[in-house]
Amino acid sequence: MLFLIGERVSSKSEIAGSRFCAVCGDTEQFSHVTETNYFCLFGFPLLPIDKLSDYYCCSRCSNAYQDLVAEAPSCVPVLQRTLSYIQLGYGQSQQKALVQDISRKLCGFDYSQEEMRKAAFQLETGDSQYLEYLRQASSRMNSQGKVQIIEAAFLMTYVCCEIQYEDRLRVNLIGNALGVSLEFVEYAVQRVRQNNYYGVRRLVPIKN
Numbered sequence: 001m002l003f004l005i006g007e008r009v010s011s012k013s014e015i016a017g018s019r020f021c022a023v024c025g026d027t028e029q030f031s032h033v034t035e036t037n038y039f040c041l042f043g044f045p046l047l048p049i050d051k052l053s054d055y056y057c058c059s060r061c062s063n064a065y066q067d068l069v070a071e072a073p074s075c076v077p078v079l080q081r082t083l084s085y086i087q088l089g090y091g092q093s094q095q096k097a098l099v100q101d102i103s104r105k106l107c108g109f110d111y112s113q114e115e116m117r118k119a120a121f122q123l124e125t126g127d128s129q130y131l132e133y134l135r136q137a138s139s140r141m142n143s144q145g146k147v148q149i150i151e152a153a154f155l156m157t158y159v160c161c162e163i164q165y166e167d168r169l170r171v172n173l174i175g176n177a178l179g180v181s182l183e184f185v186e187y188a189v190q191r192v193r194q195n196n197y198y199g200v201r202r203l204v205p206i207k208n
């Protein structure tokens with residue numbers, strides 16, 4: 001007997017009530033978005049395998065929050081840790097004001113010295129833990145948040161070095177950990193270029 005087995009993603013969006021949105025600066029309607037990957041037999045979903053998405057989305061600005069009480073969209077701490085990861089990787093730990101400027105330009109939120117210290121402490125554990133952190137955080141974010149994180153990774157890399165193959169590859173690995181395609185990463189990179197690198201000053205000497 002032939003068994004047709006496979007996997008299928010089931011998406012749901014349900015009205016979740018209203019709450020204050022830190023981006024809109026007002027009380028807005030929210031929906032609860034979930035995407036679950038199911039194990040299927042003959043096309044029927046039998047067992048949930050993993051949750052791909054689980055977040056609350058503002059109906060006005062489409063920012064994703066982890067729950068109905070979170071202060072900032074779920075991409076904000078992830079974006080900020082990504083900035084620190086790249087910054088520290090290139091030995092630019094003293095450039096705090098620059099990192100704070102990039103955080104405000106990309107997500108509109110301040111990156112406090114206290115949060116920076118915490119991020120630096122957590123990043124000491126190494127690259128694989130950072131990528132695992134991204135993988136776990138990815139289900140709490142939507143595409144809009146993931147674009148911002150990849151923009152942050154690329155912009156911070158551009159600020160710190162003359163981009164070579166391995167620098168660009170690192171940005172792709174960040175996209176991979178967030179569960180997005182290479183085309184998605186390229187789209188985020190193009191956004192940074194189209195926005196003239198957000199007018200951010202580079203730390204590398206400019207060649208004429």
Ligand SMILES: [Zn+2]
Binds near residue numbers: 024025060
């Ligand atoms: Zn909003």
